[in-house]
Amino acid sequence: MRPAFVQENISLAKYTSNRTGGTARFFAEPTTEEEVLALFAWINEEQLSWFPLGGGANTLVCSDGFDGVIIHLAMNSLEIQGTTVIAEAGLQWPVVGLKASKAGLTGLEFATVIPGSVGGAIYGNAGAYEQETKDSLVSVRYLDVETGDIVERSAEELDFRYRHSAFKEHNWLILSATFELKEDEQLDIDARIAEYRAHRESTQPLSQPSTGCVFKNPPGNFAGKLIEQAGLKGYRVGDAMVSDVHANFIVNLGEATAEDVKAVREHVKTTVFEQFEVQLEEENILLGE
Numbered sequence: 001m002r003p004a005f006v007q008e009n010i011s012l013a014k015y016t017s018n019r020t021g022g023t024a025r026f027f028a029e030p031t032t033e034e035e036v037l038a039l040f041a042w043i044n045e046e047q048l049s050w051f052p053l054g055g056g057a058n059t060l061v062c063s064d065g066f067d068g069v070i071i072h073l074a075m076n077s078l079e080i081q082g083t084t085v086i087a088e089a090g091l092q093w094p095v096v097g098l099k100a101s102k103a104g105l106t107g108l109e110f111a112t113v114i115p116g117s118v119g120g121a122i123y124g125n126a127g128a129y130e131q132e133t134k135d136s137l138v139s140v141r142y143l144d145v146e147t148g149d150i151v152e153r154s155a156e157e158l159d160f161r162y163r164h165s166a167f168k169e170h171n172w173l174i175l176s177a178t179f180e181l182k183e184d185e186q187l188d189i190d191a192r193i194a195e196y197r198a199h200r201e202s203t204q205p206l207s208q209p210s211t212g213c214v215f216k217n218p219p220g221n222f223a224g225k226l227i228e229q230a231g232l233k234g235y236r237v238g239d240a241m242v243s244d245v246h247a248n249f250i251v252n253l254g255e256a257t258a259e260d261v262k263a264v265r266e267h268v269k270t271t272v273f274e275q276f277e278v279q280l281e282e283e284n285i286l287l288g289e
């Protein structure tokens with residue numbers, strides 16, 4: 001039976017940070033693990049496809065939308081016990097960083113400037129300022145959708161690398177995560193957060209919708225630098241444009257579609273390859289391609 005927390009025909013534009021995207025046939029916001037299990041009982045019964053959407057800060061949704069179930073976890077609790085932080089997957093990643101920092105703990109200051117959810121940060125091993133999500137991660141609790149089991153695994157077992165985790169290779173839904181931080185002077189913690197924020201504000205187009213960096217940095221290089229050197233700042237298809245503030249961002253000037261962003265992305269890849277023989281690899285996920 002379809003759970004009561006599942007809605008129909010929901011526009012995804014407001015659930016993605018670049019404000020593009022069609023409609024989800026079903027949109028589910030489970031609030032507990034029990035509701036997640038009930039949701040999958042129904043998904044399996046109806047043989048529907050599904051996709052977890054966190055903060056939508058790294059996901060582009062095509063104009064045709066998604067003919068399945070978007071799982072937007074409304075599981076947002078946070079527990080801080082001494083130096084241990086346990087966060088549910090739907091919670092905003094910057095909130096985890098801020099609350100841990102306010103509790104006098106260091107290790108997640110970088111999270112305060114990365115939009116999205118705990119689930120999204122773990123899935124892509126989000127990172128900044130030479131730190132990654134995996135660094136303080138102890139374990140992840142997730143639903144193995146193939147077996148129906150809820151499993152807890154240590155971070156070492158989850159194949160974390162640069163913008164990669166085992167979650168990219170399995171049908172697993174992240175439910176919560178445990179981090180181990182260290183105590184530090186509050187003034188030092190606050191100073192690091194202020195420094196990261198100031199750096200972001202001066203180097204990124206934060207007032208325009210985007211999905212952050214579009215391409216991973218190739219080994220020993222920076223995607224943004226290559227794109228800028230290729231003369232692509234300001235390159236535009238429809239309302240999607242290579243930012244003139246940070247060349248690894250594609251911003252939505254108003255009415256851009258995911259297809260426009262994709263067209264800009266392809267042009268950037270081809271041009272950078274032609275000029276520097278470097279193959280850029282996307283960091284963003286394109287849903288409904």
Ligand SMILES: Cc1cc2nc3c(=O)[nH]c(=O)nc-3n(C[C@H](O)[C@H](O)[C@H](O)COP(=O)(O)OP(=O)(O)OC[C@H]3O[C@@H](n4cnc5c(N)ncnc54)[C@H](O)[C@@H]3O)c2cc1C
Binds near residue numbers: 017053055122210
């Ligand atoms: C202004 C800006 C700055 C950014 N800066 C950075 C940065 O410095 N470093 C960086 O790494 N990224 C950065 N990003 C990209 C983005 O913030 C990260 O990739 C972030 O971790 C995405 O989280 P999300 O919850 O929004 O993921 P979403 O876009 O919602 O999802 C991304 C992927 O994670 C999967 N996923 C989400 N939740 C779950 C779950 N519970 N279980 C299983 N899979 C799940 C989704 O299915 C999808 O495949 C930036 C983005 C913006 C807009």
